[in-house]
Amino acid sequence: MPYKKVLDTMQPYKPGKPIEETKKEYGLTEVIKLASNENPYGYSPKVAEWLRSEAQLLQLYPDANATTLKETLANKNGIAPEQLIIGNGSDELISIISRSMLDETKHVLMATPTFPQYVHNAKVEGATFTEIPLKDGHHDYEEFLQAIQDNTSIIWICNPNNPTGNVLNSAELEAFIEEVPSDILIVLDEAYFEYIMAEDHVDSLEWLPKYENILILRTFSKAYGLASIRVGYGIGHPSMIEQFNKVRNPFNNNTMAHTIAKIAVEDEEFLQKSRKLNAEQRERFYTFAKEQGLNIYPSETNFVLIETKRDANELADELMKRGVIVRSGNLLGTPGYMRVTIGTEQQNDQFFEAFK
Ligand code: PMP
DSSP: OOOGGGGGEEEEOOOOOOOOHHHHHHHHHHOOOOOOOOOTOSHHHHHHHHHHOOOOTSOOOTTTTOHHHHHHHHHHHHHHHGGGGEEEEHHHHHHHHHHHHTTTEEEEEEEEOOOTTHHHHHHTTOOOEEEEEEETTOOOHHHHHOOTTTTEEEEEEEEEETOOOOOHHHHHHHHHHHHSOOEEEEEOTTTTTOOOOOTTOOOOGGGTTOOOOEEEEEESSSSTTGGGOOOOOEOOHHHHHHHHHHHHHTTTHHHHHHHHHHHHHOOHHHHHHHHHHHHHHHHHHHHHHHHTTTTOOOOOOSSSEEEOOOOOOHHHHHEEEEEEEBSSSSTTTSEEEEEEEOOHHHHHHHHHHHHH
């Protein structure tokens, strides 16, 4: 079959090993997954209440415009519904953006290491890409600017960055946006936005009126604890959103997902609770790393990157045998790093014990 040639060089996306598979493979009855940055506190109790009580209208197509969810998000964020596009997770939005803008003649830029879907989608569309190594764990804006070509169409910025977990300095990021030619789309992937606590952090929504070439991506998969409903959203200029909506499948989210996301947005209390508990537990990882003499990256997210000082793949396998799934692999270009989702107090105790 005449598939795109590039597919021969690519692998399907490999998420963290599922709990059931791990149980079977290692003969375990109890396994915790700290590999995919999900929220260990679940989701808003109001969502659970709705799920128990509501008869859902499964026979009807969902609202292709996600009207109610957009209104709720628009009100919360002080923007217009026309500035929003709703995706089947932000993964789908990354794909929609790439499909809308890339082909063999185009070029994209991103840091490395960062979220791998930016490169993955560039490859599928046949575009070329330049990965700019992090410098001392931070985005190297000078190098980004140097690497811009005449055909550069998208710059992907993951903030906070996955897998390092650090948040970018707002003033430096805005200065960079200012320098980038306005016909290049800058995507600010803020999947972990709700966890950010840095006091000097500026909400990028404030930049929207000034820069028509930025698109902000946020998701319900992380702090809202709703990874399975597959809802992410993009916020940008209405003319940009209109173009991306042409590429989006009309019924890309189902009615339950729309409703659940809306209920979750309205439950600020749950979000704040998750943020607080996550921050408390994150401190325990710093203490643990110090005790163990390990280097750990300061994180503004619900995961931490740990320098393991030995092959992290082997270590991850040992942890798996003890019922703890984490993410290893070539996270910083070497096999010596492990990314661990910050779990509940009990889950983290289990991780610390197993690690020791
Ligand atoms: N961007 C980043 C930086 C992520 O870490 C993730 C999830 N791992 C995503 C996007 C995708 O999130 P989702 O599709 O669940 O919204």
